[in-house]
Amino acid sequence: MQAEFLKSVKEFLNKNTNPDVLDGFFQELTDSVDEACKQFSKLDLAKSRAAYLKWKVLENLDKYLIDFESAVVRRGGKVIWACDAENAIQEILQIIKKNDFKKIVKSKSSIAEEINLKTSLKSKGIIVGETDFGDYIIDSTKERPFHLVFSSPQKDIPEIAKVLNEKIGSSIDADPENLATDLREEIRESIYQADLVITGANFLIAENGMIGVSENEGNIRLATSICKTHIVLAGIEKIIPTIADIDLFFSLFASFGTGQKLTTYNSLIGPKSRESEDGPAEFIVLLIDNGRSSILNMPEQRQVLSCIKCGACQNVCPVFKISSGHSIRNNYSGPYGSVISPFIENAQDKGDLSYASTICGKCTDVCPVKIDIHNHLLRNRRDLRIEGSTGMGEKLGWYTWKKFVMNRKTMNRSTGVKSFTFKQMFKKNWGENREFPKFSDKSFNQLWREKFGGN
Numbered sequence: 001m002q003a004e005f006l007k008s009v010k011e012f013l014n015k016n017t018n019p020d021v022l023d024g025f026f027q028e029l030t031d032s033v034d035e036a037c038k039q040f041s042k043l044d045l046a047k048s049r050a051a052y053l054k055w056k057v058l059e060n061l062d063k064y065l066i067d068f069e070s071a072v073v074r075r076g077g078k079v080i081w082a083c084d085a086e087n088a089i090q091e092i093l094q095i096i097k098k099n100d101f102k103k104i105v106k107s108k109s110s111i112a113e114e115i116n117l118k119t120s121l122k123s124k125g126i127i128v129g130e131t132d133f134g135d136y137i138i139d140s141t142k143e144r145p146f147h148l149v150f151s152s153p154q155k156d157i158p159e160i161a162k163v164l165n166e167k168i169g170s171s172i173d174a175d176p177e178n179l180a181t182d183l184r185e186e187i188r189e190s191i192y193q194a195d196l197v198i199t200g201a202n203f204l205i206a207e208n209g210m211i212g213v214s215e216n217e218g219n220i221r222l223a224t225s226i227c228k229t230h231i232v233l234a235g236i237e238k239i240i241p242t243i244a245d246i247d248l249f250f251s252l253f254a255s256f257g258t259g260q261k262l263t264t265y266n267s268l269i270g271p272k273s274r275e276s277e278d279g280p281a282e283f284i285v286l287l288i289d290n291g292r293s294s295i296l297n298m299p300e301q302r303q304v305l306s307c308i309k310c311g312a313c314q315n316v317c318p319v320f321k322i323s324s325g326h327s328i329r330n331n332y333s334g335p336y337g338s339v340i341s342p343f344i345e346n347a348q349d350k351g352d353l354s355y356a357s358t359i360c361g362k363c364t365d366v367c368p369v370k371i372d373i374h375n376h377l378l379r380n381r382r383d384l385r386i387e388g389s390t391g392m393g394e395k396l397g398w399y400t401w402k403k404f405v406m407n408r409k410t411m412n413r414s415t416g417v418k419s420f421t422f423k424q425m426f427k428k429n430w431g432e433n434r435e436f437p438k439f440s441d442k443s444f445n446q447l448w449r450e451k452f453g454g455n
């Protein structure tokens with residue numbers, strides 16, 4: 001897998017002819033995140049509180065999930081439990097067939113990518129329209145999302161104009177404002193005609209059976225107000241205990257995800273009440289497991305289920321902020337993706353992704369729910385070794401390295417010999433653009449003798 005990962009990173013870097021766009025994007029985002037975080041008078045306390053709430057949920061998930069289901073049913077909605085991706089797709093297909101839905105739209109949703117929603121429905125002749133600007137663009141270019149929150153930040157305006165010119169006839173010279181207006185009209189028209197909307201959920205509120213959704217375009221709010229049926233796709237870990245907790249999570253998600261104090265639209269959505277004219281007649285939540293209970297069953301790894309998918313760990317990661325989600329074959333990119341992929345069913349990149357890290361710990365520092373990400377990567381590496389999944393090349397490399405460093409005679413050889421040997425061993429993996437480390441002119445033995453004497 002490592003070879004494949006490196007190959008796809010190279011492919012992406014070769015294709016991405018305008019790295020300045022990405023550099024500028026991440027720099028601006030980091031500045032905005034710093035600014036937005038100033039809204040917390042005690043940021044560390046806010047993070048600790050969020051981490052504690054998520055920990056409490058995970059330790060009592062069985063109870064909270066039942067609370068959530070009961071609350072949804074009490075409000076007139078329905079909950080369906082799906083053990084894996086296939087099960088989830090079958091349930092969605094049944095709903096579509098039963099109601100003979102012809103026009104379907106979906107919002108940006110990482111779990112929809114995880115269960116391969118669009119491809120699976122397309123194979124049955126069912127086309128689903130995108131309501132998110134970024135997802136609309138990458139759907140048109142048949143690409144994967146670059147990031148958990150931003151689908152295509154690597155694309156500049158001329159590239160987007162070209163896509164929209166081909167797809168909806170926008171002017172090739174249109175400025176960003178006009179491009180956004182054209183796309184908004186296109187998306188809104190598809191929403192007006194749709195009878196089913198499929199969305200994700202940022203949070204599931206156990207206390208009242210509502211979902212919390214953060215967005216900047218307002219299309220989820222519009223679609224869930226208009227469509228007859230609303231299907232919510234959510235991993236079982238998305239629960240938060242009460243409505244009183246939502247302001248903390250909405251603010252953390254916005255600050256760390258997009259560098260805003262709050263995203264433009266924050267909606268609490270539930271089944272339509274008797275008094276309300278707006279809202280879907282049918283509100284169905286699909287609670288999807290797909291490997292999450294096995295993570296819950298592992299006390300050491302359980303904490304990763306606290307993730308609120310803000311993408312902040314990718315924004316600071318020296319590997320993923322340039323290599324992107326395009327370099328892996330799973331839905332979840334960035335350090336979080338590397339941690340979770342070995343456990344998500346149907347994920348194609350397994351534990352080897354945990355080697356795509358410098359273990360610098362920046363991901364852990366930034367995480368708003370205090371997930372110990374870089375140590376989880378180390379644990380995954382350890383488990384790979386215990387399972388015996390370490391490749392022959394790596395085993396041989398470490399065996400040779402051990403022989404080399406444990407032999408005093410070898411270590412006392414001249415700097416030239418050591419540098420030559422090191423380069424021979426690592427020339428392939430060290431990377432073409434990095435300098436090799438310089439060995440000291442004197443060996444440890446020589447330095448010791450100079451300082452303390454003896455042989």
Ligand code: SF4
Nearest residue numbers: 307308310311313367
């Ligand atoms: S692991 Fe933390 S920083 Fe990374 S996406 Fe999840 S919540 Fe955000």
